[in-house]
Structure formats: C-alpha cells, structure tokens
Amino acid sequence: MKRKTQSLRIFQYSLAFLFILVLGSCYKDKGNYAYNMPIEPKIIGLDTLYNAMVGDSLIINPTFENIAKEDIECTWEIAVPEAIDPTQYKYVGNSVRTIFGLQAKLYNARLTLLNKSNGIKYFHDFKIQGQTEFSKGSLVLSIENGTTQLSFVKPNGEVQPRIYEAINLKPLPSIPLSIHYISNKFTGNTPLGYWIVCKNDGVRINVNNLKQEELKSGTIKDNFFLPPASIDIGNLQKHEQGVLMGVINNKFYGGITTTWDQANTYGMFGNYADGDYELSDKFVMLNINNQVSFVGFEKTRKQFLRFNVYGAPMYFGTQYTVSSTATFDPTNLGLDLLHIVQINNTDIYAYAKDASGQIFELKFNVNFNGPFTFTPLHKIAFTNQQILNAASKIVATRVGNIFIASGNKVYRYTPINQNLTEIETKFTADITMLKLTEDEQSLVVGAGTSIYYTNITTGSNGTLKEKIDGLPGTSIDMTWR
Template identity: 25%
Template structure:
C-alpha cells in the first residue's frame, strides 16, 4: 500500500511539472508523425534501368513527413550485393557493410561499381530527433554491364550481302541488358577469320560459359570474352566428330550441354574437370525431333519420387517422349498410361510441328495429324511422379488462323502462350484461357517476313518472360528489323506494364539496320 501511494504522488508531481513548464515544446497527442517514401515505380525509371560505369544518375524521391519537421530528416542512399549473404571475416561470418553512395535527398551519383555485378538500391530516411525512420528498396535487380569485349544482350545471328555475322541488341525494356547496339561483333573480334556459310544456329552454354556458333560450313565453340574461337567441330568439340554435319537443337541444363545433330543426341558433362567434348551419340533406334526440354529437375522442394531425368527428347520415329538419365547410354521410357489419360506420351499421334517447354515446366507439342488437322498435346514431366497420368491438355487447333503457313514458333516458361509467325504476321494462342482462335498481335508491311522470335527467359527480375523479340526481313528492301514487344505470357497479348518502369511507353518498338536474322539468343552480363 505504501508503494502504491508513493507511485501516485510521483505521477501527480510529473503532470504538475508539465503543466507549469513553459518551455518551447510542441505536443500533439492526436497527430503522430508519419514518414513515407513514394513507391510508384513508374515515377522513377532511372532507378530501374541498367547503370553503366561512369554514368551520372540523378533522382529526387517524393518523401512525405506528416506532422513532423522535415528539417530533422537525413537521407542515406546505399547499394548492396543483389545476393546479400554473410562473408568470412577472420573466424566469423559477417554481413558486409552496404556501400553509401549519397547522403542528400536528391540522388546525385556517378556510377562507380564493379562491372558485371548486380546490386540492390536502397534509401533510408531518418528523423534525428524522434528516431523515426523509413527505408525503401528502389531496385532489387540493378545490373552493371561488363566491358564491351564481353557482350551481353540479344545476340542476333544474321546473313546479309553474302556475309554472316552477329549483332548484339540491348533492350531497355528487358531491364537487365543495357541500351546499346553492337554491330558485327564476331568479325570485329576475328577480322582474319570471319564466319563462312549461311547461318544455322547460335547458342550459349550457361554451364560451360561459352558460345556455340553453327553455319552451313562450320561449327565453333567460342569464348564469351573477345569471341575467340576455342574449338571447332572437327578439332576439340567431339571425341569423335560426326561425319554428318547437321546441328538441329542445343540446350544447356543440369550442368550439361545437350546437342541434337542429325537426329541423334550428344552429351557433354561440363562438371567433369577438363572435359569439354561431346561424347558419341546416345544409343537409340529412330530419329529425334529438334526438341530438348528446358526444365527437368526441380532442385527446390521437389515432389518426392518425381521424375529425375536429365533431359527429355521426342523420338519422332516412335512418336514417343523419352527420358534421358544422368550418365545414361540410352533412353528410358515412361510408364504405361492409365485408361483415363488424354493421350499416350509413349505413342503420340501425328507429326511434330513444334515442341517446347512452357508454362512453368509443361511440354507443349503441336502435332499435324494424317487428316491435315492440328492438335495441341500438353504433358508434364517436370517435378511430377510418373503415375501414368502425365497428360494435361489435348486441344484441336482448327481455329488458329494461318497455322498451316507458320514457319516460326516461340514460347516460354512464363506462361501457356504460344506465338507463331506466318509471312508478315505474328499470332498468339493460349491453351489455358479457353480461347479457340488465335490473336493477331503484330502485322508488318507488304514484303516483310518473320524469320525468328525470342522470349526473354524467366528470372528474378520483373521483365522475365514478358519481352518478345520478333526478327523481320524484307527481301525487296534488303533490310531487317527487330520488333521489341512486352507481352502477357498468359494471354499472349501485348501488354504495357513493366516497360513503363524504365520509361519505355511504346509497345512495340522497332530497331532497324539488321540483316536477315535466323536465330536469336540471350546472354546476360551474369552468364
């Protein structure tokens, strides 16, 4: 009781002192200070673009401090590694200190960061009197390009006026590729030994970190820095080079390079030290279609007992999808289907027109039946148990305009939309939306021909899976161009969304000055 009386006296004395105090205080118990930073990305395109070393970046954020004194605010702009993890310091693990790049409200910074790295950009605003603070992560994926002799972007293999070469287009819409165009990069790096013959295929090994360039006359393995030739088809690329030269499809997956040549699969295990040669073809009767899966094994919380194939192929002689397992000498076979499946993955009806891995790991195959009609067969071999129920969709494609005239197809893991080019038009079709007809998403002028397409791969950046490039050639004008679009990977329609974050308000945009591009591939500055 005595303690309670003492506390009550102290509390009364405190309020009495406050009432008598005539000092310079500004109390308002009804209005708490509220500190915020504007989070609308469309108002800060500079912070979502690729930053070049030496470039000057300026941006002033919108900061609101309701019921507070802005004179008390301090501002700290800082960057940290995109993958922010602990580092060994002496005998302990510590998180590295962020790099402060500016201490004023307006960001005014000349880029001095490591080329080829990627960063996060943050701003912290703090009231030094009240201690109230707020932080904003403006860009979670801020890339710094490599030097010019290690190109990144959309690599375009082309022919023009009897010459074969490579142009590199960097697209601001893609966010991670920069904003330059590099012309004739192979011949500039190899002036005495340019590419010969018509272009066939251009690919990049994400495991071996090298390019493959195939023309009708030569096959090369090329280093990314300086584009110097490492090996040739005849010398260094194979243990025993195939006598028939007919490269058809390449895929880099599971730390392994896969190459289909003349209907046969060759495998190179990049994880084996000192081994960068393709082995003899996998033993199999029949001819493989030019299809290789881009998704086979899920390494993050996989389904227990899921199919663990290193690669999936389609044997068009047998009409069968077949798994290939690590270090295998031949192909396996999927389990016999249950009676209620939509189709038999071991005996698919028709001839393959186009097969690709789409929509987060599903395999979509457009098949032409004996009666001339087209069917879409969709199965899933990725992160599922082979219980005899691998099929997902089986749809007639009678309503798809110009499909019989289509020569170019493209699709991606970002969604179920499939794009195809026929003449000077590009159509899209999505098999999950219920549509029965195709959508015309782009039409060129008379004489234009769509020669190839490429979708930006999915990844940890907002534009992943949302950028479609269309290569167009006009024979009469002897000129080519690249159509740069943002698409919705589910509906297959053009959609302006993340492009606006980097200030690209047109959809599509057109870049001219190209040859006849026969294949495009992506290499980012981190590959």
C-alpha cells in the first residue's frame, strides 16, 4: 500500500512538472507565428446607389484589382420582395447589363465576389432606386373654366398640362380642394401614391405612372368600408403614416394604419370619430414625440375640440382642462372660426370673428396627449381687419412667421410684435394658392396661370426666385417628390 502511494505521488509530480514545461514552451513561443493573409480584392467603380429608369438599361461595370482575372467569380442579387421567382433577379458575371423592369422603388442589392484560388467570398451591398419620368417633379392641381386639371412640372420647369386626362382618358371630379403625396415615414418613407381630393370625391393615382389605382381604392368613395350615402369633403390632410385624416360630412375620419402599408385595405376609412358635433373644416394636426392629436372646432357650439388617434381617430370633445378662462373660454368661444395654424409644437394661432364682423387673434397651447390641457395665452383684435376673411390663404412657419394672402398681395406677419409687411414679389392676379416648401426656405404662390417661388430665408422678404408659367387655369394646390 505504501509503495502504491509513493508511485501515485511520483506520477502527480511528473504530471505537474510536464504541465509547467508546456506552459513555459507556450510562453516562449508566443508571437513566433507568421500569418500570410490573402490580399483582399479591390473593386473600382461600384457605387452605393444606382438610379435606374424603369424600362431603360441598368449597367453596372466595375473593375477589379489585387486578383487574377481567371480567379474572379461574381454573383449579383437584387432583393425584390414582390417577386414570385426571386432567382430571375440573380445575375452571374463580372458586370450587370440588363433592362430594369422593376418598379420605381428602392431595392437592396448585393455583389458576392468569390476568389476561386482560395475559396474566399467578399460581399458588397448597394442600392438601386427605380425611377420613371414622373419620379422627380411637381404635380399641380388647378381649375380651368370649372374643370379640374392636373399638370406635371419637370425639375427644369417644363409644364406637361392636363396630364391626368391624357393618361387616364377621363376627367377628374369637380371642385378640387387639395393634392397629397403620401408615404409612410415609419417604413422608410415608402411611396404609397397621390391623393387628389375634391369636394364630393377624390382619386388615388400611382406614383410611377400617374394612372388611377386599380388594386387599392382608386377613389375616395371606394376608400370607405361602409360608404355614407353622400360625401361632402371639408378638408383632408396627410398623416405621417401615409393615410388621409380630416373632415368629411362634418365628422372626423381617419384612414386605418393597423395593417401592412402595402395591403389593399391600408388607409381605408372605417367609422368616423363617434360623437355629437358638427366640425369646421379648419383644424390642425399635432405631432409631439410621434403622438398625434388634433385640434378641431365645433361650428354650432363654437368650441375647440380634442381628437386623439388610438389606431383610429377618437372624439374627446371638450374633455380637457382649461388652465384659465380669463383670456377666453375654448369651450364657449362665441366666435366663428376663420383660420387656424400651428407655429411649432406648442404655439397655435386661431383667427375668428364675432357677430359684428370684428376679427380676433387667439393664441393658445394644448397638450392632448396627457394631462390633456388647454392653455389660452391671448385674445387681441387682429392688426389689419381688411386682409383676413374666409377666402384668405394662410400658412405658418416653424420659426414663427405667418404668411397671409389676400387679393393679389402676400403679407409676412410676425405675431410676437404684430408686425405686418407686404413681401417684395408682386402679383397681378388674385392669389389662389399659398404653400411652403418642405424646408420652409421658399413660399410658393399661385396667381393666375403662374406659380412663383419666393425666398423667405432670414434677411429676405419674399424676393422672386423662380416663376413657372403655362398652367391650365388657376392653381389650387401642389405637391412634389
């Protein structure tokens, strides 16, 4: 037994000594290895984004360095979610030369480069933006001798008049109100179409070819799950998720956003926001931290109303707390609303008149996403009673300026100091359209058969930048992409 114990101890000591020798060898050998990494092939002339005209040639022809020509094997793939057979958008060869037959969408693509000498693959991702002749430019909605017209304005200012009827071989509905380019902000600004809104109907057209939609609802009448007996549209605005929301038949409607935005039912109208109210067509949409709410106005009771969006618009009426009624009482205003605009996420200005015709400026803040408060800030007589009426056009910038068009003049109004000045550009015809570009660097004015782009950047008071002539009739609204 003693001899076995001694033998076990000798074995344990030998094993420990061997382990120490191995560690020492590893330590001494540290850093003695030389790695011969293969040189990575270099691809010259492969862009990150390609613009491809639908129906035209798509050519991608890069060159390669640090790799022998005979060792190159390239595979190109375009990810096309709507494709029935994705393999038809897979190409083999050192270049791609094909006819781009996809839609005017943004597609992800990948080049896989195989070095056949060592079997190593290299991946390079890029994008392809499909385009048509209508992918860049503006659409102008106008009225010509009582007929609704749609014109396309190319980036160089060239006008293609009456284009809707030329493409669709039928007229638009009468009494045009607005036009909207709709896209879903939350899915990478996916284009969903154009909505042309008229008094008793509207038409949705495809962004690629300007044809009336066939798979999705092609008209506003078709955009209802249960259409009302008649349609009287007051005002529809676009929501950031690519649907229309606003006033129809004096009630508040909103397109559904609870399905996939490519579904045929996306954006359709369900029931209106249920409640006892007769809504003015003037309202503002608030978006604070991606929480949308609306300030509306009840025409009969003359009170400001709260609407929230919880999957669909919901009517809450005057279910909000008023901080003080000393300035004015929003639940019992006693005035008729003419216009309402939002300066930024807090300041809202409304213009309303009393029974004698005097016009007042109301300033207030709301928080309709909790704790649901309404804060009146001031009520004053407007500085120039003659320029504001129901026919006036009015827009507001985020930096605090309000532009008012009355007759053939446009004024810049600063509500902080009540300064009112006419802009420098002059117009010979009455103004029928007033818009801001998305960057709010230009004020776009429609007067007669022309559109004027005026400079409203800091230090400039509406100097003329560009004029587009030759529109059919007088402009009502426009949009661009």
